Amino acid sequence: xxxxSSAQTRPAKTKPAPGKKASLExxxxxxxxxxxxxxxxxxxxxxxxxxxITIAISFFDWNALYPNDVKFxxxxxxxxxxxxxxxxxxxxxTIVLTVVVVLVSLVLGLAIxxxxxxxxxxxxxxxxxxxxxxxxxxxxxxxxxxxxLFNPEYGLLNGVLNWVGNLFGFQAxxxxxxxxxxxxxxxxxxxxxxxxxxxxxxxxxxxxxxxDVIEAARIDGATGWQVFRFMTLPHLRRYLxxxxxxxxxxxxQNFDAVFTITSxxxxxxxxxxxxxxxxxxxxxxxxxxxxxxxxxxxxxxxATFALRTVSTLLKExxx
Amino acid sequence: MxxxxxxxxxxxxxxxxxxxAVGLLFVAPAAWMVLTSLHGEADAxxxxxxxxxxxxxDGYANFLGSTSGAxxxxxLLNSAMASIISTVLVxxxxxxxxxxxxxxxxxxxxxVMFFFLSTKMLPVVAGLLPIYLIAKSTGLLDSILLLVxxxxxxxxxxxxxxxxxxLSEVPVEILEAAAIDGASLPAIFRRIIVPxxxxxxAATALICFIFSWNELLFAxxxxxxxxYTAPVFLTSFVTSQGLFLAKVCAAAVAISLxxxxxxxxxxxxxxQGLSLGAVK
Numbered sequence: 001x002x003x004x005s006s007a008q009t010r011p012a013k014t015k016p017a018p019g020k021k022a023s024l025e026x027x028x029x030x031x032x033x034x035x036x037x038x039x040x041x042x043x044x045x046x047x048x049x050x051x052x053i054t055i056a057i058s059f060f061d062w063n064a065l066y067p068n069d070v071k072f073x074x075x076x077x078x079x080x081x082x083x084x085x086x087x088x089x090x091x092x093x094t095i096v097l098t099v100v101v102v103l104v105s106l107v108l109g110l111a112i113x114x115x116x117x118x119x120x121x122x123x124x125x126x127x128x129x130x131x132x133x134x135x136x137x138x139x140x141x142x143x144x145x146x147x148x149l150f151n152p153e154y155g156l157l158n159g160v161l162n163w164v165g166n167l168f169g170f171q172a173x174x175x176x177x178x179x180x181x182x183x184x185x186x187x188x189x190x191x192x193x194x195x196x197x198x199x200x201x202x203x204x205x206x207x208x209x210x211x212d213v214i215e216a217a218r219i220d221g222a223t224g225w226q227v228f229r230f231m232t233l234p235h236l237r238r239y240l241x242x243x244x245x246x247x248x249x250x251x252x253q254n255f256d257a258v259f260t261i262t263s264x265x266x267x268x269x270x271x272x273x274x275x276x277x278x279x280x281x282x283x284x285x286x287x288x289x290x291x292x293x294x295x296x297x298x299x300x301x302x303a304t305f306a307l308r309t310v311s312t313l314l315k316e317x318x319x
Numbered sequence: 320m321x322x323x324x325x326x327x328x329x330x331x332x333x334x335x336x337x338x339x340a341v342g343l344l345f346v347a348p349a350a351w352m353v354l355t356s357l358h359g360e361a362d363a364x365x366x367x368x369x370x371x372x373x374x375x376x377d378g379y380a381n382f383l384g385s386t387s388g389a390x391x392x393x394x395l396l397n398s399a400m401a402s403i404i405s406t407v408l409v410x411x412x413x414x415x416x417x418x419x420x421x422x423x424x425x426x427x428x429x430x431v432m433f434f435f436l437s438t439k440m441l442p443v444v445a446g447l448l449p450i451y452l453i454a455k456s457t458g459l460l461d462s463i464l465l466l467v468x469x470x471x472x473x474x475x476x477x478x479x480x481x482x483x484x485x486l487s488e489v490p491v492e493i494l495e496a497a498a499i500d501g502a503s504l505p506a507i508f509r510r511i512i513v514p515x516x517x518x519x520x521a522a523t524a525l526i527c528f529i530f531s532w533n534e535l536l537f538a539x540x541x542x543x544x545x546x547y548t549a550p551v552f553l554t555s556f557v558t559s560q561g562l563f564l565a566k567v568c569a570a571a572v573a574i575s576l577x578x579x580x581x582x583x584x585x586x587x588x589x590x591q592g593l594s595l596g597a598v599k
Contacts, residue, residue, distance in 0.1 A: 029426075039435075115334060133345060148568060153364075159365075256536075272442060279451075
């Protein structure tokens with residue numbers, strides 16, 4: 001458990017002798033801050049400034065197709081955002097997509113990590129092939145599912161159905177997976193890609209368990225389930241939280257799979273895709289910015305909640 | 320006793336087989352992609368699937384020569400440049416920052432850590448329009464430099480988090496001993512910190528490279544002809560129909576290859592990095 005042991009951060013620095021000048025102390029504080037500043041300034045410039053500009057633009061009626069017709073519009077855009085049915089739908093789509101993908105891949109990842117935690121022949125090979133989906137470029141993965149697997153005419157899924165049907169002499173159904181379950185199709189692709197990620201983090205957690213304690217529990221007659229429920233799960237809690245948090249950060253913002261598999265059609269447009277569309281297809285800069293501001297506020301609320309989770313990671317360290 | 324031992328042995332065997340089955344199930348789509356990329360176009364798009372069709376490199380030849388449309392070489396080079404340069408930049412910024420957050424921590428270091436992480440939780444798409452407008456007015460639109468700046472900001476927070484955990488593992492005693500012996504800060508970095516946290520630095524670099532190489536949204540919106548990347552190139556296949564299935568799969572395999580090779584080669588470091596250094 002590196003987190004627990006690694007830090008107890010550095011011991012408090014020795015205070016300067018009472019007689020020393022305050023300016024010296026200040027200089028030392030700046031010397032300490034200096035290495036941090038480039039990264040901090042860079043992040044503020046590249047991530048915070050654009051948001052400030054987004055807030056400014058959100059109060060203007062500005063459509064790029066009518067560049068001479070830009071004017072201050074007070075809260076017009078916000079009214080439009082909150083009354084926009086499509087945007088409300090995409091909020092729900094984003095939530096459903098994120099929750100389903102994170103939960104399913106977390107549970108699958110945990111099950112697979114538990115399997116891989118045991119010794120068996122070829123464990124290294126199995127781990128290696130399991131990582132593969134995570135390493136495939138997301139657009140490539142989405143294309144693979146869309147064209148090579150889900151396609152109703154020559155995709156592998158229907159191909160296998162047909163093959164089994166021929167084997168037993170019946171006419172296998174040949175569903176059009178993507179139009180039948182558009183969001184489901186995207187979820188399957190994302191679950192396929194993110195389960196290995198969850199599995200890797202949880203496997204690392206499993207392998208950092210103190211084995212002697214578990215051995216002792218077993219000798220005392222604890223069943224496998226008891227060991228899992230009362231020792232493994234509590235130990236894994238932090239890893240589960242970390243995996244869920246990181247997974248959510250990336251899946252909330254997913255653009256690649258939605259763009260590639262359905263192009264936001266059939267009710268699958270999530271927030272990133274809708275805003276992308278408002279910017280670059282509808283050219284309504286004002287409305288898109290207002291939507292952006294609303295999303296940032298929503299994300300901040302979620303992030304505060306999520307950061308509290310992470311803060312247990314940091315607190316533990318400060319014991 | 321012997322019976323429980325045998326029972327346990329068969330359970331181990333069964334669970335091992337189950338693990339293999341799950342592993343094969345997960346890799347099957349990827350394996351299918353590779354197999355399809357090695358079939359002729361006519362054999363690639365059959366139903367039921369033709370597993371035993373003759374193998375050919377036509378799909379890759381079509382992809383490289385790109386019988387329809389542009390050559391994939393410029394976007395691959397663009398991707399390589401943007402990913403590698405931004406990864407180097409991320410390391411150059413995150414290592415000193417992590418030093419200031421762990422080895423000689425500034426006051427309120429955990430607030431700074433939260434600030435970095437919170438930037439990851441803001442949806443990038445909400446900042447896209449201003450970035451587009453600024454890039455347009457400064458002439459940075461459709462340039463590798465713009466991608467480098469954005470990818471650096473995208474990966475820097477995670478890199479700072481990872482690097483901080485790795486640097487925290489450097490024992491203070493060694494650092495203090497070196498300082499007493501009169502070693503300068505650069506020397507301490509080169510001689511102590513880099514050797515000890517080398518694997519951590521490698522893990523951080525690998526993850527930054529993977530996320531930059533995979534990035535689509537920025538590249539799709541902010542580049543067009545000069546700086547478009549491999550994932551953007553792949554989107555030209557989004558609507559392509561069955562005629563080119565082998566070529567689509569060849570493209571998907573070829574563009575994923577750098578990440579696959581790097582990821583397989585550095586599995587353990589990947590695990591370490593993904594858990595933000597939470598695991599030794």
